[in-house]
Amino acid sequence: MIFRYQDDKLFCEMLALEDVAESVGTPCYVYSSAAILQAWRAYDAAFGELPHLVCYAVKANSNLSVLKLLADAGAGFDIVSGGELFRVLRAGGDPKKIVFSGVGKTEAEIELALQSGIGTFNSESEGELAVIDQVAGRLGLIAEFSLRVNPDVNADTHPYISTGLRDHKFGIDIADAPAIYARARQFTNLRASGVSCHIGSQILDYSPILEAAGKVLTLIEQLQAEGHAIRHVDLGGGLGIAYKDGENAPSIATFIADLRERVDRAGLTVTIEPGRSIVGNAGVLLTRVLYLKKSPSKQFVIVDAAMNDLIRPALYKAHHTIRPLRATEGAIVADVVGPVCETGDFLARDRELPAVIAGDLLAVESAGAYGFVQSSNYNSRTRPAEVLVEGSSWRIIRSRETNEDLVRGEEPLL
Ligand SMILES: *Cc1c(COP(=O)(O)O)cnc(C)c1O
Numbered sequence: 544m545i546f547r548y549q550d551d552k553l554f555c556e557m558l559a560l561e562d563v564a565e566s567v568g569t570p571c572y573v574y575s576s577a578a579i580l581q582a583w584r585a586y587d588a589a590f591g592e593l594p595h596l597v598c599y600a601v602k603a604n605s606n607l608s609v610l611k612l613l614a615d616a617g618a619g620f621d622i623v624s625g626g627e628l629f630r631v632l633r634a635g636g637d638p639k640k641i642v643f644s645g646v647g648k649t650e651a652e653i654e655l656a657l658q659s660g661i662g663t664f665n666s667e668s669e670g671e672l673a674v675i676d677q678v679a680g681r682l683g684l685i686a687e688f689s690l691r692v693n694p695d696v697n698a699d700t701h702p703y704i705s706t707g708l709r710d711h712k713f714g715i716d717i718a719d720a721p722a723i724y725a726r727a728r729q730f731t732n733l734r735a736s737g738v739s740c741h742i743g744s745q746i747l748d749y750s751p752i753l754e755a756a757g758k759v760l761t762l763i764e765q766l767q768a769e770g771h772a773i774r775h776v777d778l779g780g781g782l783g784i785a786y787k788d789g790e791n792a793p794s795i796a797t798f799i800a801d802l803r804e805r806v807d808r809a810g811l812t813v814t815i816e817p818g819r820s821i822v823g824n825a826g827v828l829l830t831r832v833l834y835l836k837k838s839p840s841k842q843f844v845i846v847d848a849a850m851n852d853l854i855r856p857a858l859y860k861a862h863h864t865i866r867p868l869r870a871t872e873g874a875i876v877a878d879v880v881g882p883v884c885e886t887g888d889f890l891a892r893d894r895e896l897p898a899v900i901a902g903d904l905l906a907v908e909s910a911g912a913y914g915f916v917q918s919s920n921y922n923s924r925t926r927p928a929e930v931l932v933e934g935s936s937w938r939i940i941r942s943r944e945t946n947e948d949l950v951r952g953e954e955p956l957l
Pocket residue numbers: 600602603621644645741743744745779780781782816817818819820912
C-alpha cells in the first residue's frame with residue numbers, strides 16, 4: 544500500500560503527508576513516484592515478448608517530473624497538443640515513441656511534430672490527413688499515420704468521457720475506414736502504418752475494449768488484404784481505477800493478458816495509451832479544514848481546496864475518498880466544500896467522514912489523474928503546488944503560483 548496509516552498518520556511511501564503539508568502549505572498535490580512506476584511497469588511487463596509500446600497519455604498529468612520519471616523508465620507518450628509535445632521533449636522523452644492523437648491538430652502543431660521526428664499520427668479526418676501530407680511534403684518527410692476508427696461500442700462510463708459511439712465527435716466510422724485508407728494512397732507523403740481506437744475513460748468493465756479490439760483487428764486484416772502495410776494496432780487507454788474503498792478495478796496484468804489473447808497472433812506491434820490507470824491512484828490533494836458550518840439540514844466542512852484545484856466532483860459528480868492525515872475518532876456526515884462562489888464547488892456531498900475540526904489536514908485521494916491538469920485560476924485563486932515523493936524524500940515539482948503569476952501577460956488599461 545502506497546498510501547496508508549502508520550501510527551495514526553497517513554503516509555505516502557515512507558513519508559508522513561503532514562510533513563509535506565506543514566512545509567509546502569495547502570492545497571497541494573502529492574504524487575508517489577513508486578506508484579507511478581509500478582503501474583507503468585505492470586503494463587510493460589504484462590506484454591512480455593509481444594512487440595509493444597506503452598504510451599503514457601500526457602493529458603492525465605503532464606508535470607515535467609512525472610514525464611521525466613516515465614521517460615527514464617522507457618515509456619512512450621500519447622499527446623494531444625503542441626504544448627504536450629513541448630513538455631515531453633523538455634522532459635527528455637524519445638520523439639520516436641510519441642503518438643500524436645486528437646481530433647483537431649493545427650498546421651503549426653503538425654509541423655512541430657514532424658520536425659521533432661515523432662513516431663506516428665493518430666488522425667481522425669481526411670481533412671487533417673491532407674494537411675499532414677502537405678506539411679510533410681514541404682519538409683521532405685514521410686509521415687506515418689493511423690486512422691482513429693470508431694468501433695461503435697459503448698463503454699459503460701460517464702457520458703462526458705465515453706468516446707466510442709457513432710454520434711461522438713471522435714474517430715471515423717469503422718465502416719468508412721477502408722475507403723479512406725484507399726483514398727489516402729493519393730497522399731504521397733503519408734504512409735498508413737496502423738489503425739487506432741480509444742473508446743472512453745474510467746472503464747471498469749473492459750469487455751467493450753476487447754470487443755473494439757476484435758473489430759479493429761478484422762479491419763486490419765481487410766486493409767492488409769487490400770495491400771496496406773499495417774504494422775501496428777493502437778488500442779487507446781481508458782482502463783478505470785478504484786475511486787472508492789471496496790470498488791473493484793481490474794488489474795493491469797489481467798486486462799493486458801485478456802487483450803493479448805485477441806492480438807497475440809496478429810503479428811502486429813501493440814500500442815496502448817493509458818493515462819488514469821498510471822497516475823490516478825498515485826496522487827492525493829492535500830487540503831486544510833478552514834471552518835465547520837451547520838445549516839438547518841446540512842453540515843459543511845469548508846476547506847482551502849476548491850473546484851478550481853480539482854474539478855472532477857463538480858464536473859463528473861466524481862467520488863474521491865477523503866481521509867484526515869491524522870486518524871480521528873467519531874463520524875460526521877457532511878458536504879466538503881471549497882471557497883469558490885459556486886454551489887457546484889464541492890469535493891464531496893453527504894459524505895460520512897471521521898469527525899474533523901477546523902485546522903485538520905485532509906487528503907483527497909485518487910487525484911493524480913485529471914486533477915492538477917484541469918485546475919484553473921477561477922476566482923483568481925493561485926494554482927496549488929505539486930510535490931513528488933520518492934521513498935522518504937520529497938521535492939516540489941511545481942511551485943505554488945503567486946499573485947504575480949495571476950496577472951502575468953495582462954496590461955491594465957491606461
Ligand atoms: C484521454 C485519452 C487517453 C487516456 O485515457 P485514460 O482513461 O486516462 O487512460 C488515451 N488515448 C486518447 C486518444 C485519449 O483521448
